[in-house]
Amino acid sequence: MVFADATPLWLAWNLSPTLIIGLGLLIGGYLYAVGPLARRERWPERASRRQIVAFLSGAAVLVLALLSPLDALGDTYLFSAHMVQHLLIAIVAPPLLLLGVPAPLWERIVRGPYARGALRGLAHPAVAFGLFNADLWLWHVPALYDATLANESIHIVEHLTFIVFGLIFWLPILGPRNIVARIGKGTSVLYLFLACQPMVALGALLTFAAQPFYAPYVHAPRLWGTTALGDQQLGGLIMWLPSNAPYLIALSVLFFQWVGDHDQAERAASGEYDDEPYELFPSDPSAVPLPANAESTAISPEV
Secondary structure (H helix, E strand, C coil): CECCCCCEHHHCCCCCHHHHHHHHHHHHHHHHHHHHHHHHHCCCCCCCHHHHHHHHHHHHHHHHHHHCHHHHHHHHCCHHHHHHHHHHHHHHHHHHHHHCCCHHHHHHHCCHHHHHHHHHHHCCHHHHHHHHHHHHHHHCCHHHHHHHHHCHHHHHHHHHHHHHHHHHHHHHHHCCCCCCCCCCHHHHHHHHHHHHHHHHHHHHHHHCCCCCCCHHHHCCCCCCCCCHHHHHHHHHHHHHCHHHHHHHHHHHHHHHHHHHHHHHHHHHHCCCCCCCCCCCCCCCHHHCCCCCCCCCCCCCCCC
């Protein structure tokens, strides 16, 4: 595919120095912190391989969203492509980044009682939920949305708020245990279920609109035979369904963990588990108790 300016799609990468430097500092700073800095300061808890993979995956999602041809496609041609970009920035990347931060790194980032108090306040479910969804709806007001496409500085602010408030949204579930009080798994299931609703409402508003809301896409060159209204409806469907997929996946995992925890607790309360765990291959066979009705027999050694 070729854009209107004859640039092949696969070559339309965003090589903005600001973005490249910012993402480079994010990735480089993290790798330095969990590597040389952790060894020098002898952190009691080092970042696991799973945490490193999670953080780098989140950073890779940001690279895909901000530097790849998806950025040019969404900014210049397709509202639906812009919705995919927002999905990656605001919903997919933040939980991956949070999953990658070990406790000692949190302690270095959030220092002092005021900073910790502020983080605890932001991690309150009502605050985190309200800030993220208010920010999401605000930037989709037509006047503000059109301004982001006309002014690159406003566009950068929009993306930064998506990332920041996306991180804040997940703090009640994935925040540092040594600083914030995480909500329980059952409450997390409810929290994520409720989080789907503002996205559904906004997606439905865009999908069932009788006319396109955003002027830049009305006048944009058409790709693949789309219309401005059809493109907006597709963007609304993306926000309505795929945008909720990360919430539903996390909700399902937490739900089954919650049910499993309750099952374990009920079994323990009913005395189903012994005080001492049974060992299939005990280190001291003589210490294994015999059943009460078993007859003890001894075998005389052969002389």
